[in-house]
Amino acid sequence: MATNLLVCIVDDDDAVRSATESLVRSLGWPTRVFASAEQFLQAPDISDVACLISDVRMTGMSGIEMHERLLERGCAPPTIFVTAFPTPALEAKILANGALAFLAKPVDATVIAHYLARVCGEAQHFPR
Secondary structure (H helix, E strand, O other): OOOOOOOEEEEEOOHHHHHHHHHHOOOOOOOOOOOHHHHHOOOOOOOHEEEEEEOOOOOOOOHHHHHHHHHHHHEEEEEOEEEEEOOOOHHHHHHHHOEEEEOOOOHHHHHHHHHHHHHHHHHHHHOO
């Protein structure tokens, strides 16, 4: 499914970030990767992001705080949160803030593919 819709990946773990990027690219999506929430928030083209995949716990700013800042700016893309430390309370908070999904690590590739396909369909109907 080749597309020009950009997927950004934010994770402070080099190996996880690289593996997620490889998975997303293998599904036909162009990607940009960031080692921190701060780095992502400073990117000049945030409004071009079709989907954001972010770790919850990171050094510095958390994925949750990054998402809240994006919401404040009015430019939060559909966001898939991943975490090695899932709890029902954390899931409830993240989904209540409008996240697309909350997934426990390790993430099943078919689940990521499902959410990216969903975003692609929505983005085609509602271009930015």
